[in-house]
Amino acid sequence: EIVLTQSPATLSLSPGERATLSCRASQSVSSYLAWYQQKPGQAPRLLIYDASKRATGIPARFSGSGSGTDFTLTISSLEPEDFALYYCQQRSNWPLTFGGGTKVEIK
């Protein structure tokens, strides 16, 4: 099973600041990594797939990078609606696995 480790667990930032979230895989997943945003009481929302491709309707301030075992989600300038939980997910091998999440909170 591929283990995804997200860091930090919590990121405390102010609106307008840049957020950098990390996801590290226990073995290579090539570029088969996705990022999701989840707000309380809601289902996850796909932001990025295949490491760097923005999903439909996702603002340009969200970007993804990386390959192999190290990946980054960057939010260039935090909007109030961006404070939420973020998860990564690999689709390289069965079982599909998710990271433990990073909470982006208002400082």
Next chain:
Amino acid sequence: EVQLLESGGALVQPGGSLRLSCAASGFTFTTYAMTWVRQTPGKGLEWVSTLSGAGGTTYYADSVKGRFTISRDNSENTVYLQMNSLRAEDTAVYYCAKGFPVGTYLGAFDYWGPGTLVTVSS
């Protein structure tokens, strides 16, 4: 507009059974794999099972293999999760999700339902 809506969540005793349903609309249902993902406060998001678009290929997490069965009715645009021999650790919100991109079983998920709560407790 793509919509997914789960139903069937309930309180059930350990050892009991439950069938979840997920009604889909707004896309060509037979073209996409469908997946169940569950979420608990303690364990986060956990992939449960995936079923191919035609319904002939299934994948299960080890934690549910032999107890859960995924199926679909392509005439009704509905995917099911039959859950037997339920345990306390199966307690979670269960989401159905549409696979992405098209043509793969090993997918990301571009649409999710709102989820249905399953509680296993005596």
